[in-house]
Amino acid sequence: MLFTFSSSCVVQQSPVSGVNRAYAYSWNQEVEIGRQVDSEIVAEFGYYNDEIVQNYFTGLGELILENSHMRREDTAEQFRNTEFTFRILDSPVVNAFALPGGYVYVTRGLMVHMNNEAQLAVVTGHEIGHVAARHASQRGLQQMVGQIVVIGGAILGQELLGLPGESILNLSGTAAQLLFLRNSREHERESDRLGVEYAAKSGFDAAEGAAFFTTLRRLSDRAGQTLPNFLSTHPDPGQRERSIPELALVWAERGVEQNRVNGREYLEMIRGMTFGENPRNGFTEEGIYYHPELEFQFAYPENWQIVNQPTRVVAISPGRDGVMILRTDPDSETARESVGSFLRANDIEPESERSLRSSGRYAGYEAVFTIEEENGDRLKVQIYAVEYAGRVYRFVNYTDEDKFSSYSMDFTLSVASFNALTDPLKLAIQPVRIELVEVQQSISLRELLPSELPMQIDPEEVAIINQLQLDERIEAGSLIKIPVQD
Template identity: 40%
Template sequence: MMPAKNFFLLTLIATASFLLGGCATEPSLYSGKTGYYAYSWEQELKLGEESDAGIVKQMGVYQDDELGAYIREIGNTLLEESAIKSADAPEMYKQTEFTFRLLDSSVVNAFALPGGFVYVTRGLLAHLENEAQLAVVIGHEITHVEARHASKQALARQLGQIGLLAGAVIGEQVAENKEFARQMVSLSGDLFQLATLKYGRDAERESDWHGVEYASKAGYDAAEGSKFFRSLDRISDKSGQSIPSWMSSHPDPGEREKTIVELSEKWSTAENPVVGRDRFLEMIDGLVIGEDPRNGYNEGQTFYHPDLGIQFDAPSGWAIQNESDSVYLVSPDQNAMVAFSISAAATPLEAATTLREKLSLQTEYADGTSVNGLPAYTIEGSMTAESGTLLVSATFVEYGPNVFTFLGYGTSAGFPAHQSDASRVPGTFQKITNTRALNVQPYRIAVTRAERNAPLSDLLPSRLPSGTDAQDWAIMNQMELEDIVERGTLIKLPAQ
């Protein structure tokens, strides 16, 4: 659950517009010659730091300290081989601190923000087979940062919003990446296609080049990265969303698969380069697959949040969208919304007072009440926004240590038709009493040794996680369903 995504987008735009004051001329990290950028390096550092907080709120960090530390370990190992840490790097770059995060998203992706922020998703980890592949991906993202691709692209396009979904490894030919973008900035499908055509193939090839270089110099068998790009190609084929390479900012996965092998041969120096399959699979054993119901899920029009122990109902026909720290209920005509979140206030009255002051709300009704025996407070009114007058109906409910917010709003033209539906939602708030709903668990990866020689298809359980089929699990294992798995080989299987 989280603050409204449109607000997040506007914040990023405002931040970028503020910083984009003109053209910065600074030395290139690679050549040392003067380059032209939309941002100074100092501004990129600030932009990355401010945007990182939004990314974390928007998507959430995966809660596994050991796995998070593993990602940081590999990232920092690669940094030691990178241009930004080289002895002849311009001084302004050398002290840059990088942050490596594992995001709680099922989407297969990795990306970077200006200033040293690199992200991989748990969905990406599920589709990797070894540590060498992960090293190539992280090295690719480090390059996007140190080559300042976002700042160059912003200057070239004269954009205030520079596309902070920078460096998505999979490219727009994989359908799941559309969902990833919507998690971030709530783009329409058409706008998504434009926003993700961002760096250009030359920048992506440069990132592939150095990603393989850094992984090779760190002792990894970087040629393994080609198998991951083969997996991306298979995901594209399965989704039916593959597009010609000339239409995409990213090189075609098939092209990248071949190029990475060639680059690995160029850069490889280790006698016995590290693949790191066993260690990697050990680290991702137990990784959540798909959406985690512990963070909230809906059955029909009822939303359950097992970890909070609460539930409530959406009006008939309204869409339910669960995010990292908010849940959005949207009317069929999209003229009204109810945003559910946790308030920082100590009491419902304090939460209502804070909202009134923050929004400069013209109050029409405000009074204490109760919701199923729980202390509550309701406030209604209007506020003036750039788009016109917004009507607001909010109820704050105290349960346990938290004050929960139901914020209903819409335009003066559209909200009245839905206000009664929106106002009834808080009244459905209650403790979860259904033990099945309360105790639901996510599916996880179980790294298992094959008990016999058999095709992969024979080793998969008959019941697979919702939203996946046998082919998805073959792709996750970087195998074909008919491939024979030898007894004792480690494979990924679903478990609950």
């Protein structure tokens, strides 16, 4: 059973300061929480399937960890003996975060936007700093006395740009509590300081971390905002552009050598990494969702937003008051069994049930029911399961009870459109990947770029991932990241 936030607290040592203070959980509880939520994180966001790159990140993480407070001789044994886990998630979102007890994550989206190992070292050190300082447990204690504001979309409050709120649709209560907590600016600044310290003591040029925060600022500006709402507690990226080199200088003045950058080695490591959404895991085109790996397709209503995740596809209406969720049901052999088990598990008596075949003539079953939420709102739900290619797929579609008549046709047309994907071009689609080009002579990025880029990628995106301006001159011998698609 997963831990929930308790009403008691414990007094234990901080690995960073060595001083006893109050926490929401004991260290053993933090480790157990991290272990259990880790499996949900991997299931929810996906594990980047490249063992060489995963092992590389683990090796880098262990190096930074060895130079952190968690491995110092004067640190308590329970902290020194804690095993850390480092994972790359298969997400295009630029993000890094940590779970209590020693679980550190970066996304492939973040790695593509970095130019060298020193930048990744600073971010990795920042996340180790959150764990070492026990910020999650401090925030849990603050929540007990009503000092924490719960916000959406923030993974431990340690996100760099954040994941959309829809990303937590299938997490447990404990995971959701962790994902919705945010750090204070004080915690973020402490982790910046620790991240620079750990990277510098590992020999990295920690001042390089500033360039990545410039990238974050450019991404934020490109999105048309100064900062996402859920980053309101984070120091501004522009501020971090200035503070990171200042923090690195402190350690340089203390005689700590910071010579390691490893730009070329890092770029060679991420050569071939997926860039952007991976269409093999599903993509949309002209109002139709296609899944090449599972070989199915279905239509969705005009102007609805699609959120594609490893375990489900979510469609959200323009007014955000209508939702469709499609996922597999591995526990059922037939559509009728799938609907029935859902109803029984939730103690629901349906208002109507019927067999309903999809446009591909695949056997399906539908039920409609109304539920009342804790706040008194009433939702009307259509659940529809369909049998296809040895699997059962299940839609759960819902809206406010008084709006169901407006959405019921959209729901029914979408589920009925479920069909086999047979278009050979769509079945064969490949993801965009990062290729490296070595510059032969001084040239601008604009001049270097091919006349056409794949998947509607524009030149400014390429400039951002290379930490360059489009008209900036590039020195001969430089390696430049170029998105390509087979």
